[in-house]
Amino acid sequence: xxxxxxxxxxxxxxxxxxxxxxxxxxxxxxxxxxxxxxxxxxxxxxxxxxxxxxxxxxxxxxxxxxxxxxxxxxxxxxxxxxxxxxxxxxxxxxxxxxxxxxxxxxxxxxxxxxxxxxxxxxxxxxxxxxxxxxxxxxxxxxxxxxxxxxxxxxxxxxxxxxxxxxxxxxxxxxxxxxxxxxxxxxxxxxxxxxxxxxxxxxxxxxxxxxxxxxxxxxxxxxxxxxxxxxxxxxxxxxxxxxxxxxxx
Amino acid sequence: xxxxxxxxxxxxxxxxxxxxxxxxxxxxxxxxxxxxxxxxxxxxxxxxxxxxxxxxxxxxxxxxxxxxxxxxxxxxxxxxxxxxxxxxxxxxxxxxxxxxxxxxxxxxxxxxxxxxxxxxxxxxxxxxxxxxxxxxxxxxxxxxxxxxxxxxxxxxxxxxxxxxxxxxxxxxxxxxxxxxxxxxxxxxxxxxxxxxxxxxxxxxxxxxxxxxxxxxxxxxxxxxx
Numbered sequence: 335x336x337x338x339x340x341x342x343x344x345x346x347x348x349x350x351x352x353x354x355x356x357x358x359x360x361x362x363x364x365x366x367x368x369x370x371x372x373x374x375x376x377x378x379x380x381x382x383x384x385x386x387x388x389x390x391x392x393x394x395x396x397x398x399x400x401x402x403x404x405x406x407x408x409x410x411x412x413x414x415x416x417x418x419x420x421x422x423x424x425x426x427x428x429x430x431x432x433x434x435x436x437x438x439x440x441x442x443x444x445x446x447x448x449x450x451x452x453x454x455x456x457x458x459x460x461x462x463x464x465x466x467x468x469x470x471x472x473x474x475x476x477x478x479x480x481x482x483x484x485x486x487x488x489x490x491x492x493x494x495x496x497x498x499x500x501x502x503x504x505x506x507x508x509x510x511x512x513x514x515x516x517x518x519x520x521x522x523x524x525x526x527x528x529x530x531x532x533x534x535x536x537x538x539x540x541x542x543x544x545x546x547x548x549x550x551x552x553x554x555x556x557x558x559x560x561x562x563x564x565x566x567x568x569x570x571x572x573x574x575x576x577x578x579x580x581x582x
Numbered sequence: 583x584x585x586x587x588x589x590x591x592x593x594x595x596x597x598x599x600x601x602x603x604x605x606x607x608x609x610x611x612x613x614x615x616x617x618x619x620x621x622x623x624x625x626x627x628x629x630x631x632x633x634x635x636x637x638x639x640x641x642x643x644x645x646x647x648x649x650x651x652x653x654x655x656x657x658x659x660x661x662x663x664x665x666x667x668x669x670x671x672x673x674x675x676x677x678x679x680x681x682x683x684x685x686x687x688x689x690x691x692x693x694x695x696x697x698x699x700x701x702x703x704x705x706x707x708x709x710x711x712x713x714x715x716x717x718x719x720x721x722x723x724x725x726x727x728x729x730x731x732x733x734x735x736x737x738x739x740x741x742x743x744x745x746x747x748x749x750x751x752x753x754x755x756x757x758x759x760x761x762x763x764x765x766x767x768x769x770x771x772x773x774x775x776x777x778x779x780x781x782x783x784x785x786x787x788x789x790x791x792x793x794x795x796x797x798x799x800x801x802x803x804x805x806x807x
Contacts, residue, residue: 390706417712427707431725431805440721441711486707493711 338365340402341497341528342387342419347396349379349386349552356382358552360396364497367526371539371560374549375575380532381424383549384499387530388412388419401496417445420490424502426482428474428489434461435470438489446493453492460488464518480511487518497528504535516542536579540564548572587775590768591782600779603760604786610677610756611743617678618685618742619735625686626693640690647687653748655680660752673754681742688738696730697723729805736798740791757783 342364349357356379364370372380385391387398389405389412398406405415428437435457442453461467464484474482483503490498500519504512516538523529523542533539539546539560546563548556548571556563556572567573591597629640647655660676663669671679700723708718750759761779768775 388710390709412709413712413714416710421707421710423703423707423710425701425703427703429704429707429722429726431729441713444717444721445712489711 338367340364341366341368341400342530343397343399343402344387345397345399347383347386347398348394349382349391350394356552357386357393360549360552360554362547362554362557364528364530366496367528369523369528369542369544370530370547371543371545372530372532372547372549373534373536373539373575374555375578378549379552380549381501384421384501384530384532387499388416388421390421413445417441417493418496419499420493420495420497421499421501422483422486422490422503424505426474426479426486426506428482428485430474433471433473434466434477434485437474437485438492441489441493457488457492460491461485464488478511479507480514483507483511483515484518487515487522491522497530498522500529500531500533502532502534504533536564548575550575587772587778590764590772590775591778593768596764597782599760599764600757600782600786603755603757604790606674606754606756607743607746607758608790610674610681610746610749610754611739613678614681614685615739615742617682618689618738621682621686622689623693625690626697629690629694630697644687644691647684652680652684652745653751655684656748656752673749673752676752677746677749677754681746685738685742689735692731692734692738693727696727696734699730700726729801732805733798733802736794736801740795740798743791743794744787757786 340363344360344362344364347357347360348355360383362370372383374380382391386393389410393406396406397404400415400418404410428434429440432440435454438457438460439450439453442448442456443450458467458470461470464487466481466484466488469477469481469485474485477485486503503519504515507515512535516535519529519531520538520542531539531542541560543560546556546558546560547554548563548567548569550571556567556569558568563572564576567576591600625640628636631637656676659680660671660673663671663676704722704726705718708722709715713721746756747758749756750762755763761783765776765779
């Protein structure tokens with residue numbers, strides 16, 4: 335990754351909810367086109383870390399830069415920054431009172447003030463890609479969990495973000511629906527999207543990641559290429575974590 | 583053929599008088615419901631605040647109004663206010679005051695419930711799209727709150743219409759009182775008119791409340807998530 339353009343730079347990030355640090359001095363660079371997967375035991379701060387990246391959580395100290403510009407300033411216009419940093423959540427967070435197409439169009443029409451026809455065409459193309467064009471006028475309640483997550487991904491994609499954050503997007507899904515969502519993400523990775531993914535699906539992490547970041551106790555414990563991390567983890571903590579996941 | 587009580591309904595201007603009584607009922611209900619919606623929205627928003635003093639005060643108000651029978655409240659305002667404060671409140675004004683106090687409490691609780699039932703991630707996913715706070719409320723939170731609120735608010739409105747029949751007891755001549763007067767006036771000539779006149783009142787209430795409660799059912803169906 336050396337020499338590539340740095341998209342998101344995180345320096346000495348410190349996050350505290352008031353009862354002990356959740357993230358301690360975390361530093362990380364994310365390069366353009368890179369797929370970074372955050373893994374670690376429950377409560378290690380990986381979701382919080384992700385939420386700090388688009389300002390859903392306030393940080394106590396440290397700095398985050400997007401395209402070289404500091405975005406953790408009190409003067410940050412988050413509504414502008416968040417158009418460049420898309421996010422998909424764990425729970426199905428579609429807006430239940432809107433149809434699929436209107437869920438997708440809300441951002442382009444109200445935030446980016448795009449032409450309706452043009453935005454609608456783009457939305458349809460994206461829906462087609464995830465195989466849900468026929469659900470365009472359905473309400474979220476009529477969709478399965480996997481379908482909802484694919485719509486949520488489209489809703490983030492249509493904003494043309496520079497980077498996409500995925501917060502355990504398959505954790506609330508029935509097992510048979512996980513694959514269809516992961517496939518969409520794999521495809522995005524192949525196309526060169528920059529993504530930061532928090533997941534518990536280790537096989538998927540191994541397949542999709544350019545780099546694995548192992549977090550434990552609010553610290554970056556290990557950072558390595560997936561093959562290296564899963565076959566020869568360097569640290570004791572990473573070894574122990576991987577051991578708890580296997581039955582051998 | 584036996585003398586039918588229904589005859590009374592068409593004697594003189596009896597039916598028109600009944601409709602006049604109905605108008606009083608509807609008028610008091612409309613004003614009270616309207617005021618309750620406005621104050622209830624405010625109260626509901628205040629009730630979602632985290633401030634413990636505000637929480638305590640609104641809770642006391644809510645419980646007090648709910649526990650008291652509406653009739654006691656009516657007597658308290660109509661007779662109590664006159665005796666203690668020298669206020670000459672008419673029956674209609676007292677009725678509006680009491681029903682607004684009651685409606686505001688009930689409505690406030692409904693609004694609070696609807697507001698806190700919108701999950702936090704609805705705000706967050708709006709924010710993650712780059713929507714500003716104002717837009718999040720306008721496009722995401724308020725429409726969902728209204729959808730949850732409307733059927734409940736309509737139910738409350740029909741309950742308020744029905745409860746206005748209590749105001750007979752503070753001397754307001756509304757539909758039920760007019761009916762009584764008509765029956766009394768014809769007691770000797772048409773002794774069996776009570777069934778017919780009260781039957782007519784029944785239908786008048788029905789005509790007012792039924793369309794409203796149908797509307798509630800239809801909205802509930804249309805908006806169920």
